[in-house]
Amino acid sequence: MKSESISTLKKELLHLPPDLLASYCLRMAKYKVENKELLSYLIYHSNDQSIFIDEAKKEIDEQFGNLNTSRTFLAKKTIRKVLRTTQKYIKFSGVKTTELDLLIHFCRKMKTAGIPLRYGTVLGNIYMRQTERIKKVIGMLHEDIKMDYTEELAKIL
Secondary structure, three states: OOOOOHHHHHHHHHOOOHHHHHHHHHHHHHHOHHHHHHHHHHHHHOOOHHHHHHHHHHHHHHHHHOOOOOOHHHHHHHHHHHHHHHHHHHHHHOOHHHHHHHHHHHHHHHHOOOOOOOEOEHHHHHHHHHHHHHHHHHOOOOHHHHHHHHHHHHHHO
16 A cells, blocks of 8 residues: 655645544554554644643653663663653754754753763763764754853753
């Protein structure tokens, strides 16, 4: 089955009655956890980004609390999982300042986790890629906001 383009789907969705649209959304949420999480975000958290950021940071903190630093392999697996969670929240939000807050928090937690971040290693490369991503997003912001986040970035570098 070939899927239609987003613009075609959007046009068709505009012509559907609201109750049928709601049933389609619920049916999609039933089949994949990420769809359900996105729907929950859109309904409950999209209006207040600060609460959403705080909850996301709490989850990141919990996952870093389970970090096993005795073996580097286990630490890498956990950090990749935390990064996937962080990226999922960033994708849900779509707001650049939320992205920066979550990435800076991730880097700060990674730096204070007590794991070696030698550049050239997998963990060092993960950290370096996220700091580069932060720099790229900061470049897209307004000058006033850019200053605040540049100071935050300097603290984690």
